[in-house]
Amino acid sequence: MAASERLARLRDAVGGDDEPGLSLAVLAGAVAAFVSLPLVGLLVRASNYGFGHLFGLLTQTGSLDVLANSLVLVFWVTLGCVLIGVPLAVLTVQTDLPGRRFWTVVAALPLVVPSYIGAFTFASAFGPQGDLADALAPLGVERIPAIYGLHGTALVLILFTYPYVFLTTRAALLSFDGTLVEAARTLNHSRWEAFKRVTVPQILPGVTAGALLAALYALSDFGTPSIMRYEVFTQQIYIAQRSLGVPEGYPALLSLQLLAVVAVVLALESRIGEGDASYVSRGSRQPGRITLGVWKWPAMAFCAAVAVLSLGVPLGVLAWWFEQAGAAVFDFEPVVAWNSLKVAVAAALVASLLALPVAGYAARSSSLFSTLTDRLTYVGYAIPGVVVGLALLYLSTEFTQSLYKTVPLLVFAYVVRFLPQAVGTVRSSVLQVDPKLTEAARTLGRSPFGAFRKVTLPLIAPGVAAGAALVFLTTMKELPATLMLSPIGFETLVSYIWLVRGAGSYGAAAIPALVLVGVSALSMVVILAQERYNG
Amino acid sequence: MRERQSQTRRRFLAAAGVASTTALAGCSGILGSGGSDSDDRPTLADFRGSGEIVSDRPVPGGTSIEDLPDLEGELSIYLGGGEGGRYTTLIDLLDQYYDGFTASTQTQPSSQLANVIVDEYESGTTQADVFWSVDAGSLAYVAENGATLELSSNARSMVGDDRFVTDQWAGVAGRSRAVPYNTNQFSADEIPTSVDEIATADRFTESIGWAPTYGAFHGFVTAMRQLRGDDGTREWLNNMLEQNPARYGSEYAAVSQGIANGEVGLGLTNHYYPILVFANSPDAPLDLAFTENDAGAFVNTAGASVLDGASDADLADLFVRHLLSAEAQEFLATRGFAFPMIDGVEPVGPLPTIEELSPPELDLQSLSDVQPTIELLEDVGILS
Numbered sequence: 001m002a003a004s005e006r007l008a009r010l011r012d013a014v015g016g017d018d019e020p021g022l023s024l025a026v027l028a029g030a031v032a033a034f035v036s037l038p039l040v041g042l043l044v045r046a047s048n049y050g051f052g053h054l055f056g057l058l059t060q061t062g063s064l065d066v067l068a069n070s071l072v073l074v075f076w077v078t079l080g081c082v083l084i085g086v087p088l089a090v091l092t093v094q095t096d097l098p099g100r101r102f103w104t105v106v107a108a109l110p111l112v113v114p115s116y117i118g119a120f121t122f123a124s125a126f127g128p129q130g131d132l133a134d135a136l137a138p139l140g141v142e143r144i145p146a147i148y149g150l151h152g153t154a155l156v157l158i159l160f161t162y163p164y165v166f167l168t169t170r171a172a173l174l175s176f177d178g179t180l181v182e183a184a185r186t187l188n189h190s191r192w193e194a195f196k197r198v199t200v201p202q203i204l205p206g207v208t209a210g211a212l213l214a215a216l217y218a219l220s221d222f223g224t225p226s227i228m229r230y231e232v233f234t235q236q237i238y239i240a241q242r243s244l245g246v247p248e249g250y251p252a253l254l255s256l257q258l259l260a261v262v263a264v265v266l267a268l269e270s271r272i273g274e275g276d277a278s279y280v281s282r283g284s285r286q287p288g289r290i291t292l293g294v295w296k297w298p299a300m301a302f303c304a305a306v307a308v309l310s311l312g313v314p315l316g317v318l319a320w321w322f323e324q325a326g327a328a329v330f331d332f333e334p335v336v337a338w339n340s341l342k343v344a345v346a347a348a349l350v351a352s353l354l355a356l357p358v359a360g361y362a363a364r365s366s367s368l369f370s371t372l373t374d375r376l377t378y379v380g381y382a383i384p385g386v387v388v389g390l391a392l393l394y395l396s397t398e399f400t401q402s403l404y405k406t407v408p409l410l411v412f413a414y415v416v417r418f419l420p421q422a423v424g425t426v427r428s429s430v431l432q433v434d435p436k437l438t439e440a441a442r443t444l445g446r447s448p449f450g451a452f453r454k455v456t457l458p459l460i461a462p463g464v465a466a467g468a469a470l471v472f473l474t475t476m477k478e479l480p481a482t483l484m485l486s487p488i489g490f491e492t493l494v495s496y497i498w499l500v501r502g503a504g505s506y507g508a509a510a511i512p513a514l515v516l517v518g519v520s521a522l523s524m525v526v527i528l529a530q531e532r533y534n535g
Numbered sequence: 536m537r538e539r540q541s542q543t544r545r546r547f548l549a550a551a552g553v554a555s556t557t558a559l560a561g562c563s564g565i566l567g568s569g570g571s572d573s574d575d576r577p578t579l580a581d582f583r584g585s586g587e588i589v590s591d592r593p594v595p596g597g598t599s600i601e602d603l604p605d606l607e608g609e610l611s612i613y614l615g616g617g618e619g620g621r622y623t624t625l626i627d628l629l630d631q632y633y634d635g636f637t638a639s640t641q642t643q644p645s646s647q648l649a650n651v652i653v654d655e656y657e658s659g660t661t662q663a664d665v666f667w668s669v670d671a672g673s674l675a676y677v678a679e680n681g682a683t684l685e686l687s688s689n690a691r692s693m694v695g696d697d698r699f700v701t702d703q704w705a706g707v708a709g710r711s712r713a714v715p716y717n718t719n720q721f722s723a724d725e726i727p728t729s730v731d732e733i734a735t736a737d738r739f740t741e742s743i744g745w746a747p748t749y750g751a752f753h754g755f756v757t758a759m760r761q762l763r764g765d766d767g768t769r770e771w772l773n774n775m776l777e778q779n780p781a782r783y784g785s786e787y788a789a790v791s792q793g794i795a796n797g798e799v800g801l802g803l804t805n806h807y808y809p810i811l812v813f814a815n816s817p818d819a820p821l822d823l824a825f826t827e828n829d830a831g832a833f834v835n836t837a838g839a840s841v842l843d844g845a846s847d848a849d850l851a852d853l854f855v856r857h858l859l860s861a862e863a864q865e866f867l868a869t870r871g872f873a874f875p876m877i878d879g880v881e882p883v884g885p886l887p888t889i890e891e892l893s894p895p896e897l898d899l900q901s902l903s904d905v906q907p908t909i910e911l912l913e914d915v916g917i918l919s
Contacts, residue, residue, distance in 0.1 A: 396660070397658035404662075486641070487662070488639050488662050488663055502644070505620070
């Protein structure tokens with residue numbers, strides 16, 4: 001919500017709102033239809049089974065248990081992210097915590113650890129017979145609490161997704177007007193009262209936005225629950241799609257249920273967003289910092305504990321594997337990395353190309369159709385990768401057998417999933433281009449395409465590049481669709497990690513896992529640079 | 536058997552030393568620096584590596600690769616399981632042996648691949664030429680669903696024992712269930728020859744390790760269901776629960792390791808997992824026993840079949856014959872500690888031959904019936 005408000009404001013600032021040409025609308029519509037194909041395919045497939053059959057499956061199978069498990073997980077992850085992310089944001093923005101800049105970076109960093117690598121390392125460190133159990137055994141500790149199941153899954157997801165809440169809350173805290181707090185204070189409110197009556201309502205939209213991201217992530221993540229052996233939708237869909245003796249239509253039923261939950265979460269978020277009519281003041285004045293006094297010690301202990309768990313454990317375990325593995329650490333073949341690179345570049349190129357008409361149209365038009373195409377391209381973002389994978393398996397085996405398990409289909413899956421990232425960055429850079437410049441080029445005799453190429457494109461190039469980089473980096477890390485759609489013999493870093501994890505040869509996973517953490521770190525740099533670019 | 540067992544430990548140690556050196560030899564061979572031959576073709580030594588126990592072994596009998604027609608062309612292989620990369624190492628050796636042959640693989644758990652193969656067959660999108668799987672149950676499942684082609688008699692006749700071959704698939708590497716135990720906690724005399732005694736004798740209470748979520752364990756319970764019915768199996772499982780066994784996630788990294796560490800006294804695993812533990816810790820107080828005539832000693836096999844819809848079915852069939860060649864069988868015996876499937880190749884030193892074991896009579900086709908096993912395990916409360 002906040003984003004679209006900002007866009008509206010930018011649009012006003014940019015000036016007139018001439019409706020763009022029909023051809024752009026048609027192009028944007030075509031892209032939206034194209035990337036909505038998997039969803040359509042899934043619905044078609046589900047309708048083939050018949051409503052009665054699917055409804056019967058609801059009660060016959062354990063799908064309601066899976067629903068309950070997923071909801072419980074989302075609840076705890078969202079709550080945990082808020083409980084960690086919000087205090088960290090307040091501490092780093094509004095208090096005199098020593099080393100605030102350092103803690104800010106450290107608190108955001110866990111986002112660079114792909115959650116399945118986090119889960120993998122946690123299971124290795126804290127599992128029964130894990131490294132920690134081994135280390136504690138001489139000290140007389142016989143059993144450590146089991147890491148598998150709900151609490152392990154929730155713990156790992158919280159540790160690697162709380163930065164969403166941290167970052168959005170931080171942004172909200174930074175942008176709100178400190179004079180309001182001072183005003184409240186002069187009206188004799190205590191610090192706590194002022195925080196509750198002024199700060200909380202101001203940052204609530206930011207917290208909600210972060211919580212939404214965390215909730216959607218918890219719903220869509222496949223690797224963590226699989227490794228932590230907790231039965232949720234994504235993990236069950238993956239297993240059910242390829243196990244012996246599963247009732248027909250069960251994976252499709254699970255997918256539909258999962259999408260329904262995603263829809264409910266999105267609807268809830270938009271209601272909360274709409275209900276928020278708080279006064280937005282863009283003052284740059286910061287409120288007076290809260291003095292922590294002796295509380296700075298527990299505060300720093302809190303920051304450090306989160307950092308040790310979310311950064312120290314995974315990086316420590318990876319380094320330990322690396323050291324332990326000896327020569328086996330170099331077991332994997334370079335072609336594996338090359339394959340990852342190829343599909344990620346292809347996905348980035350295709351996504352940027354497709355993003356241009358959608359973003360251009362969305363930025364220049366306020367019509368209903370423009371909103372619709374814009375929203376449709378976001379469908380893939382809300383649909384978990386495992387569902388996109390399942391839908392594309394259906395579509396290809398039913399209608400386009402020649403595409404089944406081919407690289408183009410795999411790239412298409414990535415584009416469906418990550419196009420919104422490209423659309424988002426391209427759209428905001430298009431909004432910053434004064435349409436009068438294009439008009440000037442047109443009056444000087446350029447064709448619409450020529451004007452775009454000569455005037456608009458050079459101006460939005462940095463935004464397009466940033467969008468492409470984001471798609472590239474997220475594709476490198478994508479897990480479930482990669483596992484489901486990869487052609488025979490086509491191994492990527494991700495599928496290789498998954499394979500050696502299953503075989504228990506952790507040492508061989510060390511290098512590819514470290515590469516992926518590095519790649520994720522780069523994507524953070526791109527995101528941060530892009531935010532600066534947006535002003 | 537008993538006398539034999541008491542000697543096995545020392546000999547396993549030797550075998551374990553071999554396992555690590557052959558692995559290195561294999562690597563350098565693949566990189567082309569190990570072979571002294573001018574044409575860089577892997578030799579028998581590359582297939583089985585070198586070492587004390589291997590140097591005692593005679594040149595394997597059976598059909599040598601040299602006597603088989605050349606592999607020529609591209610082959611896609613679905614690898615169900617894959618034994619921690621051993622199977623891909625063998626494929627790499629064959630790849631290297633023939634200039635005109637390349638193979639690409641995809642590895643997934645065997646039961647999952649079986650389902651993928653059947654789905655692909657039914658939608659006309661068959662991807663692979665060969666299904667090479669670690670268990671006969673998944674091979675049988677694929678064959679029962681019509682997704683395989685008949686093997687040539689040339690391929691079938693290579694398998695020495697009728698129990699391990701059908702029209703549709705051929706066994707390439709035997710694996711027995713076994714009872715590894717900690718030699719500090721139990722002597723060889725104390726290990727019973729029946730899984731029932733393990734489930735009932737007081738001396739095993741609180742000292743058994745098992746991995747009830749593991750595929751190999753599901754195969755074992757499926758075998759037991761075929762042998763004594765669901766009720767008899769349920770009774771055995773309930774008796775086992777009374778013994779309060781320690782629960783592990785895998786039979787290799789966990790159960791066998793747990794026995795070696797002394798966390799538990801004995802366990803139920805496939806026969807080669809404890810041997811793999813020796814490879815990492817040669818001093819482990821670990822030995823291996825086999826029960827007699829029950830599911831605790833049933834012998835399963837890894838095997839291969841040619842898929843209906845294969846782009847080159849003849850090449851696929853010839854590949855299966857290569858898996859049954861003297862060199863490949865030697866590889867599987869010395870590096871995977873498997874029971875060879877052809878006459879003329881013996882299991883590695885310390886292991887008995889299949890003939891010396893007393894496995895139960897069991898149709899391996901029946902191992903595809905895994906779903907009722909899962910339901911039974913859930914019902915008894917072992918799987919949630």
